[in-house]
Amino acid sequence: xxxxxxxxxxxxxxxxxxxxxxxxxxxxxxxxxxxxxxxxxxxxxxxxxxxxxxxxxxxxxxxxxxxxxxxxxxxxxxxxxxxxxxxxxxxxxxxxxxxxxxxxxxxxxxxxxxxxxxxxxxxxxxxxxxxxxxxxxxxxxxxxxxxxxxxxxxxxxxxxxxxxxxxxxxxxxxxxxxxxxx
Amino acid sequence: xxxxxxxxxxxxxxxxxxxxxxxxxxxxxxxxxxxxxxxxxxxxxxxxxxxxxxxxxxxxxxxxxxxxxxxxxxxxxxxxxxxxxxxxxxxxxxxxxxxxxxxxxxxxxxxxxxxxxxxxxxxxxxxxxxxxxxxxxxxxxxxxxxxxxxxxxxxxxxxxxxxxxxxxxxxxxxxxxxxxxx
DNA sequence: ACCTGAACACCGTTCAAGT
DNA sequence: ACCTGAACACCGTTCAAGT
Numbered sequence: 001x002x003x004x005x006x007x008x009x010x011x012x013x014x015x016x017x018x019x020x021x022x023x024x025x026x027x028x029x030x031x032x033x034x035x036x037x038x039x040x041x042x043x044x045x046x047x048x049x050x051x052x053x054x055x056x057x058x059x060x061x062x063x064x065x066x067x068x069x070x071x072x073x074x075x076x077x078x079x080x081x082x083x084x085x086x087x088x089x090x091x092x093x094x095x096x097x098x099x100x101x102x103x104x105x106x107x108x109x110x111x112x113x114x115x116x117x118x119x120x121x122x123x124x125x126x127x128x129x130x131x132x133x134x135x136x137x138x139x140x141x142x143x144x145x146x147x148x149x150x151x152x153x154x155x156x157x158x159x160x161x162x163x164x165x166x167x168x169x170x171x172x173x174x175x176x177x178x179x180x181x182x
Numbered sequence: 183x184x185x186x187x188x189x190x191x192x193x194x195x196x197x198x199x200x201x202x203x204x205x206x207x208x209x210x211x212x213x214x215x216x217x218x219x220x221x222x223x224x225x226x227x228x229x230x231x232x233x234x235x236x237x238x239x240x241x242x243x244x245x246x247x248x249x250x251x252x253x254x255x256x257x258x259x260x261x262x263x264x265x266x267x268x269x270x271x272x273x274x275x276x277x278x279x280x281x282x283x284x285x286x287x288x289x290x291x292x293x294x295x296x297x298x299x300x301x302x303x304x305x306x307x308x309x310x311x312x313x314x315x316x317x318x319x320x321x322x323x324x325x326x327x328x329x330x331x332x333x334x335x336x337x338x339x340x341x342x343x344x345x346x347x348x349x350x351x352x353x354x355x356x357x358x359x360x361x362x363x364x
Numbered sequence: 365a366c367c368t369g370a371a372c373a374c375c376g377t378t379c380a381a382g383t
Numbered sequence: 384a385c386c387t388g389a390a391c392a393c394c395g396t397t398c399a400a401g402t
Contacts, residue, residue, distance in 0.1 A: 154336030179361025
């Protein structure tokens with residue numbers, strides 16, 4: 001990759017992260033290009049689809065996911081607390097900007113999505129937490145891990161679009177957690 | 183209302199219902215106007231915002247909601263079955279077209295939404311079902327009815343965007359139902 | 365090899381002119 | 384009072400010309 005291309009790529013990603021956080025996932029790509037000081041064609045050369053840009057933005061995000069799951073697993077307390085804490089972390093992780101929870105959760109089952117590797121990381125982190133509970137024998141057995149991602153992702157999606165705060169999200173996560181434990 | 187205005191209004195609503203069902207809530211309003219045989223200005227005169235059009239489309243829908251809740255309450259069987267059945271009906275009711283579950287669920291808490299009366303009808307139907315379970319003493323008491331709408335609406339939203347069928351939705355509704363019962 | 369920016373397409377929205 | 388459709392704005396997307 002040529003030096004100027006590299007520089008443009010990095011600036012676009014940095015600016016996009018900022019614009020998405022300000023205006024949500026549906027923000028104008030024209031504005032991203034302008035703020036990054038490049039022509040629209042340059043943006044499209046590097047990121048043919050909006051999702052490719054999202055994928056690039058989330059490059060550093062994957063580490064955060066793994067670390068967060070590690071911490072959640074190290075949590076001292078009841079199984080219910082562990083699960084609830086993980087759910088709250090999960091919601092935080094996928095709520096980077098407006099529209100992100102919906103985007104990430106709907107991509108969870110799509111093998112052709114440009115952000116599939118990111119979804120896999122998230123799914124694996126979730127698997128690790130659930131596996132721990134399963135070994136403790138406290139998890140109901142007729143629900144697949146991906147359905148748990150969808151349930152919590154659904155809560156995050158609604159919280160995002162209705163602009164609910166953590167205090168309003170908490171009871172919903174409790175219902176999901178209690179429904180999963182036996 | 184003048185006769186030609188009335189006729190145009192009705193045609194637009196009818197066509198919009200069809201187009202939304204085919205292409206989802208984000209469909210082009212230009213196409214709606216074209217198919218209805220009116221100019222774009224006519225559509226905007228009757229429906230200044232897209233949500234006003236959605237509201238008009240759902241005029242007959244309110245009766246269906248009330249009837250569905252009536253039937254659910256007449257259901258013979260366990261409380262869990264009653265609740266689960268209502269949840270499945272609820273998902274069906276708000277999944278009229280792509281994008282509808284998200285739209286309806288995010289409008290549930292917004293008193294300024296053009297479709298607020300429709301949301302109220304849905305919320306009241308849900309209240310009636312929950313009240314019945316509360317009287318039976320099987321419902322946990324620390325969750326507000328609107329949170330139940332959001333939980334089930336969240337499941338419907340994800341099912342909608344991920345194009346899940348009823349078989350995939352069912353286990354998620356079971357988790358929510360079991361989390362709500364004690 | 366990469367960038368630029370004009371150009372095109374599409375769509376939402378407005379409004380002057382018409383009936 | 385209502386309708387029409389041209390006009391404008393905005394944005395995504397492409398591509399010929401340039402470095």
